[in-house]
Amino acid sequence: MATRQTSDVPVNRKQSHNQGWLYRTMVSIETSLVFFGLFALIFLMGTVFPQSSEPDRLEKYGDAGGRLVGLAGSLNLLNVFHSWYFGLLVLLFTLHVLLCSIHRFDILRKRPKFRLFTRESLLRREISFSVTSSLPDAAANIEKKLRSMGFRRLKYYSEDAHLKRLIVEKGLPFRWLSWAYHLCILTALAGFALSYCFAFEDYLVLAVGERKAIRVRSPETNYQILKKLLRGSTDAPSRQIEIELARFRTEYTQRPVLQYPHHSFRRLLAVWGGGDETLHYQLTDDSLFVRDWFSLLNIYEEGRLIRKKEIEVNDPLRYAGLTFYQIGYDYECSLTVADELIPNVPAGEPFTIPQMEGEFRLNTPRLGTLFRYDGKIAVLSPTAELQYRPPALPRKRKWTTVADLPLAQTREAMHTRMTLNSIRQSSVLSYRYDPGVPLLWFAATAALIFMALRIYMPWYQVHCHADSSTGRIIIAVSIRLVGLFARPERLREKLKDALRG
Structure with a gap:
């Protein structure tokens, strides 16, 4: 043992x-x-x-x-x-x-403990000074004068009638600020954990007038996957909503395009004002640029219209914890070549026409509102640009424009009658559920505020030692400080004037 x-x-x-x-x-x-x-x-x-x-x-x-x-x-x-x-x-x-x-x-949380200090130990510190006062009540009024300057007492020693020690401070408590932004970091990590467990994101393509059903909560989150592994069972069907695209529109703006000589030497002469050609801006047919996309969305739940909002790129729709973002667009065209119908032609993707060699492509149609350079507003006529690429080696094949096809009008391209029958507009949406976002926003904002206060705002701690045993009152003072905005010279002069009486 x-x-x-x-x-x-x-x-x-x-x-x-x-x-x-x-x-x-x-x-x-x-x-x-x-x-x-x-x-x-x-x-x-x-x-x-x-x-x-x-x-x-x-x-x-x-x-x-x-x-x-x-x-x-x-x-x-x-x-x-x-x-x-x-x-x-x-x-x-x-x-x-x-x-x-x-x-x-x-x-x-524990009250700070201060050791006894002497006049000599205070004067050995970096920011310290000593003043002499002839007023008989100078030692007794030290705390009152410091309180009038915004200081609060931390510790007071009065060993006898001739010797007094006082510790005061002023400003934001920097130690608590340091602890506060540590707590904000923990809150942000908790927000990341929530996002990791419960967040999900998916995409949705809606044509104008189309309505689709989506789940408010996804069964494929990390939490649900772990839950299925532990329990070995699937959850009940989650809540569903329906979202409908009521209208989709595009806004364009005009921007002048800089025109310059393509030859490098002539371009250099134009920059320095020489030669016949000059640099200038010009409005062309290609000077149209998309300014914004708008999708008017209707949200239905159990057959009832619950929410209606027109969203744009930086103005999403929020409902039931989901956030719907406008991230893109899609167009499908119906084209008649001679007497043959070619339906569902995606804009921007190559397609072939029977009995014709090479590949064709319809560029993104232009339709919507145009904000002109002169301040006027115009409505664009729906038009799609038809491009052609001949059957050659891949490196030598280039797209060339062969026709502009207005909607419901027949044009001749490559000796063939072509008609753009219809343009189907679709909106590409991203929807996301993320319960950790509020925590992350709050924690990140609060952490930056607390860190800024900790770094910049001043904090002072003043130690005073008053001795009247020699007949005169000798006051030794030392100053501790934190913060970039702290001004020790200014505080030292104020303390000298106040303590002299």
């Missing part, structure tokens, strides 16, 4: 020592620097290697001539922010910030 008891004592001491070392390591500033260095390294890899979540990303990367394909595949460098080691690093960093916050809070 004695032998066992003796052998157990060193083991327990060693475990206690290891636990203390681990805790001190986790709450140290050196550990924070290590985490920041590792995050910087991973962010650098995410910048160097193209990031993608597609299953065949490694094959595409290799086909495009990417280097270190084997290393990129083994370390998941093409999707590094969803790799196991990045997730582990985030978890360890969260634990580190949590322990630092608890450790710091435990220190801050």
Whole structure:
């Protein structure tokens, strides 16, 4: 029994020592620097290697001539922010910030302890001075004068009638500000965790007048997948809504295009004012640029119209936790060539016409409202540009414009009658559910505010030592300060004037 008891004592001491070392390591500033260095390294890899979540990303990367394909595949460098080691690093960093916050809070909640100080020790400090007052009540009125300057008492010592010590402070408590932005970092990490577990994003293409049903919550989130693995069962059908595209419109604007000589030497002469050709701006048929897209959306739930809003690129629609963004457009045209109908021709994609060689392409039709350069507003007539590419070697094939096809009008192109019968407009929407966004916005904003206050706003702590044992009142003062806006010289002059009486 004695032998066992003796052998157990060193083991327990060693475990206690290891636990203390681990805790001190986790709450140290050196550990924070290590985490920041590792995050910087991973962010650098995410910048160097193209990031993608597609299953065949490694094959595409290799086909495009990417280097270190084997290393990129083994370390998941093409999707590094969803790799196991990045997730582990985030978890360890969260634990580190949590322990630092608890450790710091435990220190801050205790009242600070101040040691006794002498006049000589104060004057050895960096910002210190000494004043002499002939007023008999100068020592008794020190605290009153400092309170009138905005200071508050932290500690007061009065050993006898001749010796008094006082500690006061003024400004925002920088230690609590430091703890507050640590708490904001934890809140932001909680927001990231919510987004990782519950967020999802999907896309929707709606033609004008078309209505589609979507789920408010996705069964493919990380939380639902983990829930299915643990329970081995599927959830009940989730809530659904219907979204309809009532109208889609495009706004264009005119911008003059700079005209310049194509030959480099003539262009140089034109810049310096020589030669016959000059640099000038000109409005051409190609001077139209898209200014914005608008989609009028109707949201139905259980057959009833619940919400109606016209969205644009930077003005989304929010409903039931979902946010609908305008991200693009799509056009499909119906074309008649001679007497043959060619339906559902996607704009911008090559197609073939029977009994004609080569490939054809309809550029994106122009229809909508034009805000002219002279300030007037006009309505564009729906027109699509038809381009042709001959059957030659791929490197030599170029697209050339062969006709402009107005809607419902017949034009002759390449000795053939062609008619643009219809243009079907579609809106490309992205919708996303992310419950972590409010936490992230709040935490990021609050963290920046607290950090700015911690860095810039002044904080002062003043130690005063008043001694009247020699018949004169000698007051020694030292000043501690934090903050870029702190002005120690100005405060020192104010304190000298106030303490002299």
